Amino acid sequence: MKRRNFIKQTAAAGSLIGLGGLSMSNLSTSEKKHIxxxxxxxxxxxxxxxxxxxxxxxxxxxxxRRLTVINKIRTENPNTLLLxxxxxxxxxxxxxxxxxxxxxxxxxxxxxxxxxxxxxxxDNGVDGLYAQIPHAKFELLSANYDFTNTIMDxxxxxYRVFIKDGIKIGxxxxxxxxxxxxxxxxxxxxxxxxxxxxxxxxxxxxxxEEQCDLVICLSHLGFDYGDKTIISDQILAQKTEGIDLIxxxxxxxxxxxxxxxxxxxxxxxxxxxxxxxGINLGRVDFYLDSSKNxxxxxxxxxx
Amino acid sequence: xxxxxxCKQQQYKPERIQAELVPVDINIKSDTxxxxxxxxxxxxxxxxMDSVLAYAPNSLTKKDSKFNTAIGNMMADAVFELANPIxxxxxxxxxxxxxxxxxxxxxxxxxGDITTRAAFQLMPxxxxxxxxxxxxxxxxEMFTYLSHGTAHPISNMxxxxxxxxxxxxxxxxxxxxxxxxxxxxxxxxxxQKGGDNMTFLEKPISILPLDxxxxxxLIDYFKKKDTIAPVRDNRFIxxx
Numbered sequence: 036m037k038r039r040n041f042i043k044q045t046a047a048a049g050s051l052i053g054l055g056g057l058s059m060s061n062l063s064t065s066e067k068k069h070i071x072x073x074x075x076x077x078x079x080x081x082x083x084x085x086x087x088x089x090x091x092x093x094x095x096x097x098x099x100r101r102l103t104v105i106n107k108i109r110t111e112n113p114n115t116l117l118l119x120x121x122x123x124x125x126x127x128x129x130x131x132x133x134x135x136x137x138x139x140x141x142x143x144x145x146x147x148x149x150x151x152x153x154x155x156x157x158d159n160g161v162d163g164l165y166a167q168i169p170h171a172k173f174e175l176l177s178a179n180y181d182f183t184n185t186i187m188d189x190x191x192x193x194y195r196v197f198i199k200d201g202i203k204i205g206x207x208x209x210x211x212x213x214x215x216x217x218x219x220x221x222x223x224x225x226x227x228x229x230x231x232x233x234x235x236x237x238x239x240x241x242x243x244e245e246q247c248d249l250v251i252c253l254s255h256l257g258f259d260y261g262d263k264t265i266i267s268d269q270i271l272a273q274k275t276e277g278i279d280l281i282x283x284x285x286x287x288x289x290x291x292x293x294x295x296x297x298x299x300x301x302x303x304x305x306x307x308x309x310x311x312x313g314i315n316l317g318r319v320d321f322y323l324d325s326s327k328n329x330x331x332x333x334x335x336x337x338x
Numbered sequence: 339x340x341x342x343x344x345c346k347q348q349q350y351k352p353e354r355i356q357a358e359l360v361p362v363d364i365n366i367k368s369d370t371x372x373x374x375x376x377x378x379x380x381x382x383x384x385x386x387m388d389s390v391l392a393y394a395p396n397s398l399t400k401k402d403s404k405f406n407t408a409i410g411n412m413m414a415d416a417v418f419e420l421a422n423p424i425x426x427x428x429x430x431x432x433x434x435x436x437x438x439x440x441x442x443x444x445x446x447x448x449x450g451d452i453t454t455r456a457a458f459q460l461m462p463x464x465x466x467x468x469x470x471x472x473x474x475x476x477x478x479e480m481f482t483y484l485s486h487g488t489a490h491p492i493s494n495m496x497x498x499x500x501x502x503x504x505x506x507x508x509x510x511x512x513x514x515x516x517x518x519x520x521x522x523x524x525x526x527x528x529x530q531k532g533g534d535n536m537t538f539l540e541k542p543i544s545i546l547p548l549d550x551x552x553x554x555x556l557i558d559y560f561k562k563k564d565t566i567a568p569v570r571d572n573r574f575i576x577x578x
Contacts (some may be wrong), residue, residue: 068350074430082376084364095361099368099376104360106369128383128458137379144372158464202350218527220547248350279352308355315359322354338357 045095048152066325068202070249071115071319073105077153077311077337078119078140079126080138085312096313098141104316105145112320114199117146120284121255126312134159135167143172149195151176151208151253153284160221161185176208176253177234184224194237202248202323205241209234209254211272211285228235230256230266231274240278249321252278257286258308272296272304280305287311292338301332369512387455391560398447405499405574409447410491413460414438414569416559417552418493421467421524424548433522434470435510436493437480439534442526446514452560455543461553465526470542474517479538481508484574490534492573493523499576506577514522526552 084097109115119142124135135156142150150173156164165186168175168306178193194207209230213222234252241247252271259269268283276298293307309315398409414436426432445459472480484490484497485505498507510521520543527547530539560566 067353068495081381083449095363099370102369102372103366108360125464128387129379130369132383132386132459133379137376141375141411144375184500215531244348249352252459257435291359305355305357309359313362315361318358318360320356320358321352321477322356324352324353326349326351329403334352335354337354 047172052284056058058128067116068200068315068323069112070202070204070321070323071112071197071252072116072282073106073108073316074120074282074307074309075313075316076120076255076282076308077122077287078082078138078313079122080130080135081126081139081312082122082129082141083127085150085314092312092314098145098313100143101313103318108318112331114202116197116199116204116206117147118251118253118282119147119150120308121208121210122155122284122311123153125155125158127313129162130158132284134163136170140171143170145232147175148175148197149174149206149208149253151255151284151335152180152181152191152210153255153257154213154216155214157217157225160252161187161223162290165190174206176206177210178207178237178269179228180213181212181226181228182311183226196241196242196245196247196268200237201222203246204249204251205238205247206243206251206253207237209252209256211255211257228264230254230271234271234275234278238275242271242277244280248323249279252281256279258283258288258306259286268306268308269294269296272298272306274299276300276302278304280307280319281325282317283308289315295336295338303336305336305338339360340467359498375426380395387453387458389454390451391454391457391557392452392566393467393563394449394452395565397446398566398568399448400440400443403486403489403570404511405489405497405576406492406570406572407443407489408568408570409443410440410489411493411573412437412566413443413552413556414491414493415568416556417467417524419549420549420555420559421469421563424523424550425469425524425546428546428548431522433524435495435521436491436524437495437536437539438491438526438552439529439536440488441534442528447566452566455556457553461556462555463528465523465528465552466530467550467552467555468527468530468549469522469524469546469548470530470539470545472521472523472538472542474515476542477510477515477521477523478508480523480536481505483536484508484539487576489574495573501577503576520532524548538560 085092176190177191197204237328289310290309293305309317417436496509500506
């Protein structure tokens, strides 16, 4: 039995059926599950829509509109997670005046489940970030920042497993190297750990110990740098395994649809990023089936 | 192999994945619980942002002139005037000059009242003043860099370019650069870290951050000055 499972998994790894591909009509429909992932990145304190005189994004975005969209999707599918990939802070006077209080309060009102930290979330130092923790009713996830010798110690988690309709969704956070981006006086003794090594450890834990059905990485590494020596979401996807979806940030990349990368084991990984400033909300819908129904399992990417 | 067989007991697998980019735009109604929650914060921010700090008799933009601009001169001179007492208090001596960057002038300054909002638009970033100690050699590298002609704001330095664009003269407080002398130049932490490829700032002999944000410095300068009417001068010119 276990042997059979293993073979099925490797089969799943190999095949990709693109847009309009074959559907698996012989599957039982009784145990199908539907999980919706909604996401933002680099909102940068854009609480109100961009001003009307903005040369590029006039009257786009806005937290109040975002909630309307989110509520509509939650009505369609209550099994929805709302996630953010960092750089919540900095960009409008709201941050300068309230230090991120309003950003965290609003994200809590919108029902965010988790966020990871971007470099700008350190703009008021680890102390400034810590001061806003009471306003965050969502998880701050960071697997590769070691806060041990800082005031933030104990206020982030490497990952969190969410259960929606019986589906176990492991979400973990990965941050960018702070040295060179953030003044040391701000991040203090925060240690940056290698994203690839940490991801390998975490995904193994999420897949095997936590028995997750889906694994999502919230990353603030940046989408792609061309330079292969800089760790980006593309590099992270290629050099690890066990991730279904990377929700990226930092590079303010506008992707119309997720990019499909191939991981170390030849399996497909989605990478998505939706620009910045809250102009867009990303949406990824996972339709899952009990693995015992999957005689020949391949995933249809209808994107 | 054994490890995988031993541990893996996954229940569900994705059979189909769909994705969509959802624009958050004018076609979407604002949720009123959010707008009313934001309202008091907005009121207070707007009030602070609209507070009048000074008056500008003329509009100023960084495109007004070549090599040096009134707005750039104002910013560099403001740093010289307001950051120098802080530096002197800590070290016992003043710094010699200021270097900012053209790209750091983020908006025009419009004719009329200068508000806090205008200061935020002029300098939206959190950059701070740092003072670097440069060798004579590094100063010369700076002048070579500046001779490319971009109107990077400077104060207490003079650069004259020949007709062909080559460097004729670069002086600091009226003096030629002496190789085995050192000079103290105030700049932003962004440039010091190699921003705008100002690599001559990356390895200074010494460095002192002043914990003074450039935006706050400009706000303090506007409050102090009342009327802001800087002029273009001959601090950075090219011979005709």
